[in-house]
Amino acid sequence: MSRRVRIATTSLAGCFGCHTSFLDMDERLLRLAGQVELDRSPLTDRKQIRHCDIGLIEGGLCNSENIELLRRFRACCTTLVALGACAVNGGIPALRNRYTLEECLREAYLEGAGIENPQIPDDPELPRLLENIHPIHELVTVDYSLPGCPPPADAIWALLQDLIAGREPVPPLELIRYD
Amino acid sequence: MNGPTFTIDGRSVPFTEGQSIIQAAREAGIYIPHLCYHPEFRPHGSCRLCVVEAGGRSVPACSTPAVAGQQVRNRTERLDRMRRTLVELLFVEGNHFCPACPKSGNCKLQAVGYWLRMLDTPFPYLFPRRELDASHHDVLLDRDRCIFCELCVRASREVDRKNLFAIGGKGTRCRLLVNSPDGRLGSSGLSLGDRALQVCPTGALLPRKGAFHVPVGRRLYDGRSIAESDE
Numbered sequence: 309m310s311r312r313v314r315i316a317t318t319s320l321a322g323c324f325g326c327h328t329s330f331l332d333m334d335e336r337l338l339r340l341a342g343q344v345e346l347d348r349s350p351l352t353d354r355k356q357i358r359h360c361d362i363g364l365i366e367g368g369l370c371n372s373e374n375i376e377l378l379r380r381f382r383a384c385c386t387t388l389v390a391l392g393a394c395a396v397n398g399g400i401p402a403l404r405n406r407y408t409l410e411e412c413l414r415e416a417y418l419e420g421a422g423i424e425n426p427q428i429p430d431d432p433e434l435p436r437l438l439e440n441i442h443p444i445h446e447l448v449t450v451d452y453s454l455p456g457c458p459p460p461a462d463a464i465w466a467l468l469q470d471l472i473a474g475r476e477p478v479p480p481l482e483l484i485r486y487d
Numbered sequence: 488m489n490g491p492t493f494t495i496d497g498r499s500v501p502f503t504e505g506q507s508i509i510q511a512a513r514e515a516g517i518y519i520p521h522l523c524y525h526p527e528f529r530p531h532g533s534c535r536l537c538v539v540e541a542g543g544r545s546v547p548a549c550s551t552p553a554v555a556g557q558q559v560r561n562r563t564e565r566l567d568r569m570r571r572t573l574v575e576l577l578f579v580e581g582n583h584f585c586p587a588c589p590k591s592g593n594c595k596l597q598a599v600g601y602w603l604r605m606l607d608t609p610f611p612y613l614f615p616r617r618e619l620d621a622s623h624h625d626v627l628l629d630r631d632r633c634i635f636c637e638l639c640v641r642a643s644r645e646v647d648r649k650n651l652f653a654i655g656g657k658g659t660r661c662r663l664l665v666n667s668p669d670g671r672l673g674s675s676g677l678s679l680g681d682r683a684l685q686v687c688p689t690g691a692l693l694p695r696k697g698a699f700h701v702p703v704g705r706r707l708y709d710g711r712s713i714a715e716s717d718e
Binding site: 390393396397398399400402403405406440443445446450452453454455457479481482484485486487 | 578582583584585586587588591592597600601602604606607608609611612614616703710712
């Protein structure tokens, strides 16, 4: 097999911290570049996804665009990975699940401190917000999960090396963390 | 050493008459996972993490006496899988936002999850709405993180002699209650030195000062598993 493993990544309701941790693989990225081909990803700015061997999903689901994109990734990726706390369990954005969406919008755009010209954004191009944040396994089948906020770069490296080699990923105990 | 013995995963473990399986295991340096058990208190038997196989049955090691010659199995794939499911259920039925929790790194729930290699769960998260009690000057009661182990209930009753806590409600409506005139922590008479506060395995009862003072990397379960630092 000469074709390099094709990987796509995206951030849904995340903060790009997991992508930053991906970049924290530092010089190992050079070795990775020889093993994989990056498809759709914020790192390539490619807008379309082709069929990929591995899809890394950062972030949970907070709006209609997240749902569409996650379904697209699931359809295109042989192996789908929930990368980081938000994809795995909703993470920090899910703190808003204790409030209604209306309460959140009122606080953020109408009644919060220091707001000028209060109005709730309603441009039709904006994706519709979901009432709650959802972890991605509630919408699609997830093959592997890597918790952490963010997962350590070493854990991402170990996971990718296992997947590239066709091994069942087993993260070392010391790299499992939820924070 | 001529006293009675039994075995855990094939290893001989001495015990004294009346000791539970988990007590004897601890003295022998064998870790059996647990959350509601604490050596200072009478067993509660509710978290079921310490369930082991003995005599052809699954029994909680905290409330089952050791028996001479008995063969106990602790680390089996089946038991660890069931334990992992139990911990997953604790995570989905509460609100455990580890990245934003001051107890992170020192939390037994989290550390047991690591030890059992819990990476995710197939269950949907319930995101229950539970009332936060910030009425106390020194202590925060964050019910989101409560796992109903009743260690605070037992410590407050048996050690602090204040009887400040109880569990009320059933099923998903279970809540930690505060025994005070207005049901809030601020008027309860809880003080920082109370054992009830110290034994909380999660961040449900937490001193308000000192959060995040210990840097990541130097916390209790950074770099060592709960099996190595079990109390």
